[in-house]
Amino acid sequence: xxxxxxxxxxxxxxxxxxxxxxxxxxxxxxxxxxxxxxxxxxxxxxxxxxxxxxxxxxxxxxxxxxxxxxxxxxxxxxxxxxxxxxxxxxxxxxxxxxxxxxxxxxxxxxxxxxxxxxxxxxxxxxxxxxxxxxxxxxxxxxxxxxxxxxxxxxxxxxxxxxxxxxxxxxxxxxxxxxxxxxxxxxxxxxxxxxxxxxxxxxxxxxxxxxxxxxx
Amino acid sequence: xxxxxxxxxxxxxxxxxxxxxxxxxxxxxxxxxxxxxxxxxxxxxxxxxxxxxxxxxxxxxxxxxxxxxxxxxxxxxxxxxxxxxxxxxxxxxxxxxxxxxxxxxxxxxxxxxxxxxxxxxxxxxxxxxxxxxxxxxxxxxxxxxxxxxxxxxxxxxxxxxxxxxxxxxxxxxxxxxxxxxxxxxxxxxxxxxxxxxxxxxxxxxxxxxxxxxxxxxxxxxxxxxxxxxxxxxxxxxxxxxxxxxxxxxxxxxxxxxxxxxxxxxxxxxxxxxxx
Numbered sequence: 001x002x003x004x005x006x007x008x009x010x011x012x013x014x015x016x017x018x019x020x021x022x023x024x025x026x027x028x029x030x031x032x033x034x035x036x037x038x039x040x041x042x043x044x045x046x047x048x049x050x051x052x053x054x055x056x057x058x059x060x061x062x063x064x065x066x067x068x069x070x071x072x073x074x075x076x077x078x079x080x081x082x083x084x085x086x087x088x089x090x091x092x093x094x095x096x097x098x099x100x101x102x103x104x105x106x107x108x109x110x111x112x113x114x115x116x117x118x119x120x121x122x123x124x125x126x127x128x129x130x131x132x133x134x135x136x137x138x139x140x141x142x143x144x145x146x147x148x149x150x151x152x153x154x155x156x157x158x159x160x161x162x163x164x165x166x167x168x169x170x171x172x173x174x175x176x177x178x179x180x181x182x183x184x185x186x187x188x189x190x191x192x193x194x195x196x197x198x199x200x201x202x203x204x205x206x207x208x209x210x211x212x213x214x215x
Numbered sequence: 216x217x218x219x220x221x222x223x224x225x226x227x228x229x230x231x232x233x234x235x236x237x238x239x240x241x242x243x244x245x246x247x248x249x250x251x252x253x254x255x256x257x258x259x260x261x262x263x264x265x266x267x268x269x270x271x272x273x274x275x276x277x278x279x280x281x282x283x284x285x286x287x288x289x290x291x292x293x294x295x296x297x298x299x300x301x302x303x304x305x306x307x308x309x310x311x312x313x314x315x316x317x318x319x320x321x322x323x324x325x326x327x328x329x330x331x332x333x334x335x336x337x338x339x340x341x342x343x344x345x346x347x348x349x350x351x352x353x354x355x356x357x358x359x360x361x362x363x364x365x366x367x368x369x370x371x372x373x374x375x376x377x378x379x380x381x382x383x384x385x386x387x388x389x390x391x392x393x394x395x396x397x398x399x400x401x402x403x404x405x406x407x408x409x410x411x412x413x414x415x416x417x418x419x420x421x422x423x424x425x426x427x428x429x430x431x432x433x434x435x436x437x438x439x440x441x442x443x444x445x446x447x448x449x450x451x452x453x454x455x456x457x458x459x460x461x462x463x464x465x466x467x468x469x470x471x472x473x474x475x476x477x478x479x480x481x482x483x484x485x486x487x488x489x490x
Contacts (some may be wrong), residue, residue, distance in 0.1 A: 015291070025322075037327075
């Protein structure tokens with residue numbers, strides 16, 4: 001496909017408008033509250049790390065403990081998921097077309113189950129075996145929800161114990177939403193790891209997604 | 216497979232059984248109530264409202280994100296450093312968690328949020344616009360926010376699909392005298408049909424499950440008008456403590472999602488074969 005200069009320019013305009021919210025979140029994480037309310041669009045000058053420092057020095061250690069839980073859960077679940085998923089896809093691939101179609105339909109069904117549907121039975125199941133609100137209970141589900149999952153940690157781990165960073169963001173920011181400096185500071189810390197991970201691994205990532213989607 | 220059975224099939228089955236009981240976390244015992252929960256579904260005005268809202272968001276988001284995603288992918292298709300950087304940027308919303316996305320947008324859409332600040336600075340509005348305050352505006356805002364992430368996803372799928380089209384096909388079509396529109400209709404569309412299926416169905420499924428954006432942006436308000444069915448279900452289960460009834464809503468939501476998803480898949484697959 002031939003790319004003309006004007007098309008590249010048009011593409012940039014559309015792309016920049018599209019990612020404007022990300023720019024806002026990123027730049028405002030390094031501005032003071034006054035700067036944010038006065039000029040939300042300007043770049044962070046003078047540059048301040050106050051929001052990040054404030055977020056990190058909260059007395060409840062929300063960001064640190066949240067990040068720790070998130071990293072732990074993500075590492076374990078990815079460690080568990082990848083071998084399992086590869087074994088499973090190999091298994092599925094080796095079946096006859098008919099069995100393969102059935103198995104794929106069953107797993108596609110799994111994709112459709114809203115987390116809310118399995119949430120209650122899982123909360124009950126955990127309660128029955130005495131694992132609700134515990135790391136052990138959490139550890140059991142590693143295969144199912146990873147970093148960004150929000151609802152399950154919220155209800156299964158209960159407020160403020162071993163919460164993941166996403167849940168922490170929700171629980172702590174629900175109350176004071178006007179303090180943008182604080183909000184952007186915490187959000188920056190919560191989002192920086194997955195985004196950096198994505199940017200570093202994006203070649204592999206998009207490649208994998210593409211070969212998957214192209215089937 | 217055992218994991219899958221334990222944490223997916225078992226809960227679904229248990230939820231199905233629970234939907235015939237009056238189970239509540241506050242009571243030690245529960246008893247079977249037959250189809251009472253399902254009968255109640257039909258008379259539940261709030262459920263109906265949530266279903267209508269969910270259906271609206273699902274349709275709008277699926278259409279918008281797939282049309283925009285395809286156009287975006289065509290715009291960004293090609294070689295060169297610029298386009299590659301843009302493709303990377305565009306996919307970021309999909310990497311962020313729904314909660315983060317919702318908080319970013321909340322700071323934009325708030326009464327004294329960034330959007331209103333900018334609009335006031337430019338002199339475009341006199342009073343701050345209440346982007347989340349009225350039913351119509353809140354619904355529109357939610358559609359925009361959800362579409363923002365699904366557009367990112369659709370763009371990647373379509374970028375991948377466009378890559379699979381051999382350039383010879385376009386050249387052949389050009390030789391046959393096809394214009395840009397003709398090439399799009401007779402080469403691009405048929406060739407990306409599998410991508411369309413994947414993108415549309417996954418958009419449908421994601422939006423049916425919509426919860427976190429609502430929890431952060433509107434909390435279901437104003438006046439319950441933006442409660443998605445998934446959000447309503449969680450309210451019934453954990454605020455009203457009615458696990459039994461919530462399970463019947465869960466079953467309904469699951470049946471609807473699965474029904475629509477399988478229906479659309481079959482339809483699109485058949486279309487793939489025809490093209």
